[in-house]
Amino acid sequence: MSHERWPKKSLGEVVHLKRGFDLPTSARSEGPYPVVGSAGVSGWHFEKRASGPGVTLGRSGSSMGNATYCPGDFWPLNTTLFVEDFLGNEPYYVYHLLRTIDFTAYNSGSAQPSLNRNYIENIRIPVAPRGAQIRISELAGALDKKIAANERVARTSEELIEALFSPDRSNKQTKLENLCTLRKEQVKPTEVTDPVVAHFSLPAYDADRTPEYVSPCTIKSAKFLVNTSAVLLSKLNPEIPRIWNMTPEPGIPALASTEFLVLEPRKGVSTSELWGVTRQRDFLESLTSKVTGTSKSHQRVRPVEVMTSTVVDPRAFNNERGQAEALSRRAAIARLENRSLTQLRDTLLPKLISGELRIKDAEKQVEDAV
Structure with missing residues (x-):
């Protein structure tokens, strides 16, 4: 049975928001305080600008409306709005309250999504009593x-x-292609008849290393079809290691971004072993040295360069x-x-x-x- 809804208040009656502060990367000095941007913690600094517990709200860009909880003192960047005063409300409750609001309808930008604190403070929301x-x-x-x-x-x-x-525990090495094969079978999501697929994407890896379970019609481009246990290794920006030890769930098709290489272990090698040797620093540094592309944000390593690179041999x-x-x-x-x-x-x-x-x-x- 449903309960009587909480009475509504304006967002401005729940919290007082303030714009964050600029802090160029070049001006940061490593310290104990998290630097919080629109997408969450983006670094650390020796100085704080806000006391915790606190909450930030992504003000601009693709993370507009993203709420981040800060248990201690922090530096909110100017890409955020942060709660300067909770007006007697519980901070952790406010964090989850903000997460329930769809801020897309309150975009005050044009080409660049943006939130205006004076605009959103009039949003009407149900607010529970303090207890x-x-x-x-x-x-x-x-x-x-x-x-x-x-x-x-x-x-x-x-x-x-x-x-x-670790290579410190064995000096026996081999080329990666001796441990696995490269799986290249692709499928158009529109051809998948199942109602739900497990989508192994780069954002899903970065979020919590679990796939997104979505309708295939929400996926726009062709993906790798992965129907056996495999290791997914990102060829994009290899200095950020994204290596996924994955096993498809029975009855749910697994689709992987084409930014991954799908490495299927050869006989006698497990995915866990393959994952372990591809996570080693020496191997990752060798991939980084082989990237192509002029844009720092879109550098890739060629599949042949990955497969012919040397790794520790787990069979030793x-x-x-x-x-x-x-x-x-x-x-x-x-x-x-x-x-x-x-x-x-x-x-x-x-x-x-x-x-x-x-x-x-x-x-x-x-x-x-x-």
Whole structure:
């Protein structure tokens, strides 16, 4: 049964927003304070301009309307609006409240999307009383902490796999083409009849290393069809390592961006081992030295250069190979659980924030999940 909705207020009655401050990259000096831009944390600085806990809102560009929570002091860039005063409201609740607002209708720019604080402060939104805000924040915090803990488990497991196949532990090397083949089968999304596909894209990797589950009709260009376990290695800007150890889910077609190379292990080599050796610094530095392209943001390495590059030979190891598989499973399980937790959070919070869902009902669901 739905609950009576919270009364509505204007955004300007909930928070006081202020434009962030300019800080060129050349003027930054490494320090303890995060530098927060429209897409989130973009670096660190020795000086702060805002006290935490705080919330920023992407003011311009493709991340317009993106909310970022800052638990401590920070420097909000001029590409953001930040909350200067919460006006007595709970900061973590405000963060999730802002995430429920679709700011695209409030774009005040022309060629470049932009938010005007004087324009958006009139947005009418349901606002819970202070006590309910605290309970909603606690629910969201419990889910977010569990998600963060699972991600730490996954990343620690991956770091251990990298350490297992370090060149410091073996001097035996081989060309990458001796360990895998390059899969090139492509498909037009319009030809896929399944209602949902797993889309392995660069943005999805950068976000949380899990694919997006979307209708194939929302994907515009041809993609690689990946129907077996493989390693996806980005050929775009290899100095930013994007290497995905992926296994397709039964019954859900897996489509990968053509910015990835699809590396299918040869017999006797696992994806975990292949992932471990392609994550090594020496290999990644060799790819970076072979890039082509004049634009810094769109440098690519040619597939032939990748396949003929030298890597540590995982077949030279013994016990490490079984350990790599176990660690890989641990990382996969943690991220699979995070997918469910994220879906639960993103389903519950809009209903809680609007007042549609009773808090005690949501508390029971969160308790069962975490």
